[in-house]
Amino acid sequence: MNYINFDIRIEPKTNEGYPVLADSTKYGQERAMCQLDVSGAEMAAKLEAVANDEIEGDELTAFGRLLAANLLTGQVEDLFNKIVGAVQSQPKNGVRIRLRINAPELNVLPWEFLQTEAAVDPLGISARTVVTRYIEMNELVREVEAPQPLRMLGIIPQGSGLNVESEKAALEKAVSELGDELKVTWLEGIVTRDRIRGTLGEAEYHLVHFIGHGHMDSKKASLLLNDDGGDDYPILAESFAGFFRDSSVRLVVLNACRGAARSSADAMVGVAPQAVRIGVPAVVAMQWDIGDRVAQQFAKSFYRSLCIGPEAGEVDTAVTKGRAVLYDDWRGTKAFATPVLFLRAEDGRLWKGGEKEDDEDTKTAPVQQTTVQNIGVQISGSTIAGDVTGGSNIKAGGNVIIAGEGANVNIGAPTPAGAPGSATALAALMAQTNLWQNAINTKIESSGLSTDEKKDLKDTTMKIKAEMVKNQNLDPGRLAKLINTLGMMGSNDLVDLTVKRLAPPLSGVGFTLTMSATFQVTVDRAG
Numbered sequence: 001m002n003y004i005n006f007d008i009r010i011e012p013k014t015n016e017g018y019p020v021l022a023d024s025t026k027y028g029q030e031r032a033m034c035q036l037d038v039s040g041a042e043m044a045a046k047l048e049a050v051a052n053d054e055i056e057g058d059e060l061t062a063f064g065r066l067l068a069a070n071l072l073t074g075q076v077e078d079l080f081n082k083i084v085g086a087v088q089s090q091p092k093n094g095v096r097i098r099l100r101i102n103a104p105e106l107n108v109l110p111w112e113f114l115q116t117e118a119a120v121d122p123l124g125i126s127a128r129t130v131v132t133r134y135i136e137m138n139e140l141v142r143e144v145e146a147p148q149p150l151r152m153l154g155i156i157p158q159g160s161g162l163n164v165e166s167e168k169a170a171l172e173k174a175v176s177e178l179g180d181e182l183k184v185t186w187l188e189g190i191v192t193r194d195r196i197r198g199t200l201g202e203a204e205y206h207l208v209h210f211i212g213h214g215h216m217d218s219k220k221a222s223l224l225l226n227d228d229g230g231d232d233y234p235i236l237a238e239s240f241a242g243f244f245r246d247s248s249v250r251l252v253v254l255n256a257c258r259g260a261a262r263s264s265a266d267a268m269v270g271v272a273p274q275a276v277r278i279g280v281p282a283v284v285a286m287q288w289d290i291g292d293r294v295a296q297q298f299a300k301s302f303y304r305s306l307c308i309g310p311e312a313g314e315v316d317t318a319v320t321k322g323r324a325v326l327y328d329d330w331r332g333t334k335a336f337a338t339p340v341l342f343l344r345a346e347d348g349r350l351w352k353g354g355e356k357e358d359d360e361d362t363k364t365a366p367v368q369q370t371t372v373q374n375i376g377v378q379i380s381g382s383t384i385a386g387d388v389t390g391g392s393n394i395k396a397g398g399n400v401i402i403a404g405e406g407a408n409v410n411i412g413a414p415t416p417a418g419a420p421g422s423a424t425a426l427a428a429l430m431a432q433t434n435l436w437q438n439a440i441n442t443k444i445e446s447s448g449l450s451t452d453e454k455k456d457l458k459d460t461t462m463k464i465k466a467e468m469v470k471n472q473n474l475d476p477g478r479l480a481k482l483i484n485t486l487g488m489m490g491s492n493d494l495v496d497l498t499v500k501r502l503a504p505p506l507s508g509v510g511f512t513l514t515m516s517a518t519f520q521v522t523v524d525r526a527g
Contacts, residue, residue: 001127001317003096003348004083007134008071010034012103021488022076025481027083028520029488030075036067038105050110050334051288057332064113064122072116087128094127096316096348098134102456110287112323112337125324125336130316132343135276136459147351150307152184152207153199157191157225159232166292167211167255174299181307182207190230196243204248206351211255214267221270237267241274250350251306251315254285255295265289272342281345282315286338294335298322302339306350316341316348425508426471433468436501437461440486440494449490457490468502472509476523483513483521492519 004024011019018034037043046063049055055063072080080095087093097114101107112131115122124131154171156164168186175182187199213224213232221237244252252275256264265288272283290298302322311317319341327336444457460482467479486494499521503513510526 001311001314002093003130003316004087004093005096005098006080006083007098007100008076009100010071010103010106018103018106020071020073020076022079023481023485023488024079024083025477027079027086029484030079031488032074032076034070034073036070036106036109038109047108047110053334056334060113060332060334061115063110064115065117067109067111068114068116068123071111071114084129095129097123097129097131098343099132100134100136110334110337112287112340113334121327122336124320125327127317127320127324130320130348132316132319132341132348135273135342135344147204147206149180150182150207151203151205152182152209153205154184154186154188155191155196155208155210155212156186156188157212158189158230159224159226164211167295170292170296171209171211171299174296175303177300178303178307182303184209190226190228192226192228192233193235193239193243196225200243200247200249206248207251207253208244208249209253209255214254214256214264214271216266216270221267221274223267223271237271237274240271241278241280244275244280245278247279250281252280252283254283256286256289269340272340276342276344281343281350283342284315284319285340285342287340288334288338290335290338294326294330294338297325297329298339301325313349313351315345315350316343425505429468429471429505429509432501432505433465436498437465439501440497443494443497444490447490453489457486457494460485460489464498468506474511476511476525479513480521480523483523487519487521495519495521 004026007023009021009023011021016033018036020032020034021029022032023029046055050060050063083095087095099111111133112124113122114124114131123129152175154168156168168188172184175184185199185203185205187195210223215222215224215234222234223237223240224232225235227233252272254268254271256268265286268285269287272285275283284302299322301324302318305311305318305321306313306315319339323336323339326338330336440461441458444454444461447454449457464479464482464486467474467482483495483498486498495515496519499513499515506513506523507526512524512526513521514524515521
């Protein structure tokens with residue numbers, strides 16, 4: 001599928017409600033306010049009733065519409081409808097709804113129930129409107145070629161007191177039809193931290209499927225492994241996630257044992273973001289206990305879509321297809337909304353494989369690195385705040401001259417010296433990007449924003465810098481989106497400063513950066 005990303009960022013609550021910032025690179029940005037009251041007894045009772053299967057059918061539909069009415073409201077709803085309408089006539093195109101939830105209390109809501117008033121079915125069961133929870137990271141996701149065959153490590157610690165054999169059998173049956181496409185190795189019995197580390201170090205695994213117990217206490221999630229004697233050994237979410245640091249694992253699936261306590265499923269969802277933050281591109285967790293037959297049906301559809309066919313490697317499409325099977329076969333229940341996808345892969349793809357066009361507004365290009373050695377910087381005219389990485393001998397001035405071994409680069413107004421894409425222009429781009437980042441972070445720090453808001457803005461400057469250093473391979477749509485985000489989250493002054501500082505060096509590598517009267521930025525390839 002070719003997706004248009006529709007990012008919905010939910011910010012911490014204010015006196016007016018939760019600010020909702022919606023963004024689509026191609027179709028623009030909008031704001032609205034979410035008025036959900038998640039702290040009251042009424043919402044707590046509703047969530048408990050959903051978890052305990054006390055409401056179903058039309059009541060679940062009404063709950064999904066309540067969530068959608070608060071999230072997709074006002075101009076945000078108009079923007080969403082515009083994007084959906086644009087892809088309806090194109091069967092291979094869809095909308096990827098990426099929820100970026102910065103209000104912790106809203107993470108507990110089952111957003112997978114989302115259903116608009118006009119829709120017959122929930123959004124998250126159609127590959128045309130996939131629903132994911134997106135976790136933003138500065139680091140790039142390493143893309144790998146499609147592994148042959150895919151290798152899964154199944155982890156089942158002992159001591160749950162439950163019949164995990166049925167879950168193991170269900171998973172094995174689900175993947176048995178995939179033949180040589182997916183090979184499963186089981187790590188069971190006494191499962192200690194050292195056994196997990198050792199097993200992951202002995203071979204290259206691409207998928208991990210964990211079946212076991214978890215615990216949620218004081219908002220801290222932990223999973224139960226074993227000590228050397230076979231007794232329960234709790235391990236915090238952050239420590240469990242550490243198993244996958246710098247590993248080949250592309251996906252972790254977390255499943256609480258059938259019949260486990262409610263806190264076990266809560267813990268699985270709590271562990272998921274930590275695994276994503278450590279570098280795993282995607283994690284699927286079950287937000288409620290899931291029955292054997294339901295788990296088998298989901299696994300069969302999910303792993304088949306993930307491993308075979310033209311959409312192989314697309315984890316968001318695979319989860320959506322698995323949800324659709326549960327929705328059709330278990331009508332009126334919460335089954336379809338049980339799997340939650342936490343994602344950081346920009347295009348939803350865990351590896352390359354098969355023929356696939358790039359997402360319409362998430363095309364990425366390989367990073368091109370330029371090395372500049374022994375550079376000295378002399379500035380004459382007005383002072384520019386900040387340091388230049390790799391430089392020395394900095395003096396205040398007007399135009400900026402970078403001198404080094406065979407390099408004379410003017411990065412001041414109006415444009416960098418050298419033909420577009422030349423070594424001098426690339427060096428100028430790098431230097432001016434560093435100057436810009438120092439200047440804008442100083443401006444952010446001196447603003448009256450909260451600590452969290454400042455952090456979010458600085459995170460965005462890091463993403464802008466990461467895009468800039470791609471030089472001629474940068475994605476103009478993504479760069480424009482990130483710069484416009486500075487205005488949405490901060491102020492127009494930040495956008496103005498960014499355009500003034502980055503437009504000249506960008507022209508040196510073949511791009512034009514312009515700003516409208518309403519501070520909306522566009523980036524295009526020159527010529």
